Amino acid sequence: MKQFLLKFFTWWNGQTFGTQLWTWRFGELVGTDEQGNRYYRTRGGAIDPVLHFERRWVIYNGYAEASRVPPSWHGWLHHVVDVPPTEETYTPREWEKPHVPNMTGTPAAYRPSGSTLASGRRPKATGDYQPWTPAS
Secondary structure: OHHHHHHHHOOOOOOOHHHHHHHHHHEEEEEEOOOOOEEEEEHHHOOOOOOOOOOEEEEOOOOOOHHHOOHHHHHHHOOOOOOOHHHOOOOOOOOOOOOOOOOOOOOOOOOOOOOOOOOOOOOOOOOOOOOOOOOO
16 A cells, blocks of 8 residues: 555656556657666657657656666667667776766765764864964
């Protein structure tokens, strides 16, 4: 019952019933990425009469966060490239890092050594700071 209510009333926990129905009626699965997100387009690549281009959308695996879309799929979703990454023969260079979603607000977020949220103790002041006073 909980899953039914979550799917009915929330959009950030995956697809809603409207998206599920639209995908079932008009969607064609194009591929998935390494995080399990599924990418769709209108069946047969049909041109939408209102938008004048084919619709493309993603159904997130879990929490809906746009930074979880890798760059290759982002380009396809936004019509920068016409060929989806599943049909490309691109091999990444050795200096390219794998895609990492934005971790801000999560326990895995970057916390520099001076941050109050960083684990451990804050380093002592080095003595190079001189506060401003109105009399000087």
